Amino acid sequence: MSKSVAANPSKQGFNRKKLISKFISYFFLLLLTCITIVPFIWTVSISLKGQNDVIFSIPPQFIPNTFTLENFITVWNTLPIPRYLLNTVFLTFFGVVLPLIFCSFAAYPLARMKFKGMNLIFILIIATMMIPNEVTMIPVYLVIDKLGLMGTYTGIIITGAITPLGIFLMRQGFKEIPREIEESAVIDGANVWQIFWKLMFPMVKPMLGVLAILCFISSWNNFLWPLLILDDPNKYPITLGLYQLQGAFSANTRLIAAGALIALIPVIVVFIAFQRYFIEAAYSSSVKG
Incomplete structure (x- = not known):
């Protein structure tokens, strides 16, 4: 199988182009996924933060120092x-x-x-x-x-x-x-x-x-x-x-x-x-x- 591929440079070049094209496609899909999911993750992080946690900071703090469900309980009540x-x-x-x-x-x-x-x-x-x-x-x-x-x-x-x-x-x-x-x-x-x-x-x-x-x-x-x-x-x-x-x-x-x-x-x-x-x-x- 390897000899046939080596003997056919055009097929080998086609496979390389296909691999590069797939890599670029997956890269941009992953980038788009990250862009769209970050606001959701940030909202979840804010909802679980306590009163002493910082909300607006640079860089953003996605992991709360203190996890709490008090915000959900307050809204519900x-x-x-x-x-x-x-x-x-x-x-x-x-x-x-x-x-x-x-x-x-x-x-x-x-x-x-x-x-x-x-x-x-x-x-x-x-x-x-x-x-x-x-x-x-x-x-x-x-x-x-x-x-x-x-x-x-x-x-x-x-x-x-x-x-x-x-x-x-x-x-x-x-x-x-x-x-x-x-x-x-x-x-x-x-x-x-x-x-x-x-x-x-x-x-x-x-x-x-x-x-x-x-x-x-x-x-x-x-x-x-x-x-x-x-x-x-x-x-x-x-x-x-x-x-x-x-x-x-x-x-x-x-x-x-x-x-x-x-x-x-x-x-x-x-x-x-x-x-x-x-x-x-x-x-x-x-x-x-």
Whole structure:
């Protein structure tokens, strides 16, 4: 084997270039990972530091001199965190389930059916992604006010029930399914609803998982819209609760970091649980491409 490689300099040079390219790729990925994870590690460090530990120092002190959970206990006892988490779970549940259903309903005909103006409709839907949310916030706010939904969870949920990004993702998922499967179902006597719900919908689980993660993160971290709609502190999600925490402890960075971690833990758990769908969706897209 070594003689064949030595006898073929071009192959040896190709392997060397491939090794160097892989090394550079891994180096930059490792560098990017370090850049993105440092703020998280710093937040964890601050939340575990005692009152005598220095927070802001050069170089940063990531390892506390005294580990303590007092910051988490103080935040938990000061604010109604369980109530905020329960409100957030309620909003996030509908913020995930409704987009999965409605975006699938909208994407299926755009991917599997042929009708006049189909491409134009899809282009118009995608074009709305270029419009900032701040531009549409005022007219949507006025509509919610006219409907009498101010101060209600419904006014928050319906605005995110369907998204252009969700339609785009689900359309790509439906388009990857071979036509032969659908034709076989038609021959067996299945109607449109049966084909969609019993055949097509289960086959796009990877894309559903990706959309579920994105909707979960968006709903869980939603801050500005609940701030505009809700006026009862008992209905606040965790993001608004942390906003109150910052107002109560504007100078206590330790408590703010502890509260941020309490809100971040569910997001990490959900992402770890559903990350395989990201991999499956990326792999299926790359194979089709």
